Amino acid sequence: MPPKLTDLEIYEFAQNVLSRITEKLSETYYKNLNGSLTLGWSEEPQFNAWAESHTIPGQAPNHKIILNYELVRQLYRDAEGFCAYVQTEPVLNLIKNAFKNHPHDCLPRCFTLESCIKNMFLSALTWVYYHELGHLMQEHGMVRNNVVGSATKNTIGEIDSHAKIPLTGRAALISHATELAADFEATTLCVFSSALHFLKESSDLCDAEVFTGNIYLLTCSLACIFYRFNGGTAGAMGTPITGSHPSAIYRIEIIAPHIYELADRLLKENGFEMTNGRLISVVKQAADLGSLYYNYSITSASEKTIDLFIKGFTNRPEFKPYSREIVNIWDEIYPTIVASRRFGIDAGLMQLTDAFRQFSFNE
Ligand SMILES: [Zn+2]
Numbered sequence: 001m002p003p004k005l006t007d008l009e010i011y012e013f014a015q016n017v018l019s020r021i022t023e024k025l026s027e028t029y030y031k032n033l034n035g036s037l038t039l040g041w042s043e044e045p046q047f048n049a050w051a052e053s054h055t056i057p058g059q060a061p062n063h064k065i066i067l068n069y070e071l072v073r074q075l076y077r078d079a080e081g082f083c084a085y086v087q088t089e090p091v092l093n094l095i096k097n098a099f100k101n102h103p104h105d106c107l108p109r110c111f112t113l114e115s116c117i118k119n120m121f122l123s124a125l126t127w128v129y130y131h132e133l134g135h136l137m138q139e140h141g142m143v144r145n146n147v148v149g150s151a152t153k154n155t156i157g158e159i160d161s162h163a164k165i166p167l168t169g170r171a172a173l174i175s176h177a178t179e180l181a182a183d184f185e186a187t188t189l190c191v192f193s194s195a196l197h198f199l200k201e202s203s204d205l206c207d208a209e210v211f212t213g214n215i216y217l218l219t220c221s222l223a224c225i226f227y228r229f230n231g232g233t234a235g236a237m238g239t240p241i242t243g244s245h246p247s248a249i250y251r252i253e254i255i256a257p258h259i260y261e262l263a264d265r266l267l268k269e270n271g272f273e274m275t276n277g278r279l280i281s282v283v284k285q286a287a288d289l290g291s292l293y294y295n296y297s298i299t300s301a302s303e304k305t306i307d308l309f310i311k312g313f314t315n316r317p318e319f320k321p322y323s324r325e326i327v328n329i330w331d332e333i334y335p336t337i338v339a340s341r342r343f344g345i346d347a348g349l350m351q352l353t354d355a356f357r358q359f360s361f362n363e
Contacts (some may be wrong), residue, residue, distance in 0.1 A: 065132040174333060
């Protein structure tokens with residue numbers, strides 16, 4: 001096994017990485033807008049992160065991202081735990097049997113075990129940071145509070161531990177839709193960063209493998225993060241929508257196609273050919289193993305394996321009523337979101353495709 005990092009070493013590593021990203025974002029975007037982005041840390045012993053906007057509508061963005069040290073610690077320990085878990089005999093057999101049409105290595109061969117843990121952790125850490133940035137880029141606090149013309153501190157937390165009564169009605173709808181929107185921003189930024197890092201520099205075929213390996217580890221980590229943010233369970237999928245966050249399974253199902261479509265596009269744009277079918281199966285195996293690890297290693301699962309695994313929306317008729325509510329509210333708030341978004345990659349703006357709309361509304 002690779003050397004185990006102490007908790008303090010994990011915190012220091014995370015602080016260095018995220019401070020550099022904050023500086024780069026400040027320099028690239030916020031400086032030109034006369035705005036500011038800062039990073040903060042909290043010692044609250046809970047798996048949580050949040051975004052604070054102090055922006056006055058119509059003026060420069062004033063944003064802050066705060067992560068709990070405990071979140072960072074658990075992300076690292078999950079990366080260690082996952083990498084050990086997928087090398088166990090039962091999981092290796094499962095890969096051979098359940099994924100028999102397209103079995104992929106349990107961990108990408110292009111990385112050492114130590115690099116797998118480090119890359120999975122880095123993917124998870126930057127994804128959480130970018131998810132909070134996604135809330136801020138689209139000023140979700142203002143959309144949620146419908147604040148007009150005043151300076152109000154808007155805070156969006158990933159675990160709504162202070163809410164005595166779960167959100168209902170319009171507030172719940174907006175909260176769920178903007179969580180999915182922040183997932184899109186975060187995932188897009190992570191996939192683009194990975195392509196910039198691994199694909200831009202040369203046309204070596206190995207780079208496509210390393211990029212794909214990194215996408216695999218990112219997807220594994222997402223499944224773990226979604227369950228952790230939902231307090232360890234998949235979460236309810238019922239309507240009318242209540243609470244603040246979508247279910248873990250729904251978040252995985254909606255983000256997986258975005259990952260493989262974006263990865264495929266970036267590979268092609270950089271001169272690499274890889275069949276979309278291979279990427280689909282890579283992403284599916286990664287998401288399924290992430291869910292399996294979380295549900296069967298960290299907690300004792302209450303869902304059947306088959307329901308935890310990606311099936312594709314067309315095979316999830318139970319998602320239709322929920323999806324209809326998401327489409328309706330997203331279409332309503334979309335113009336406000338677009339008007340608030342002053343920087344970002346086009347692909348980061350959540351698009352609910354015609355196919356998704358047809359699935360949602362056709363009985
Ligand atoms: Zn969020």
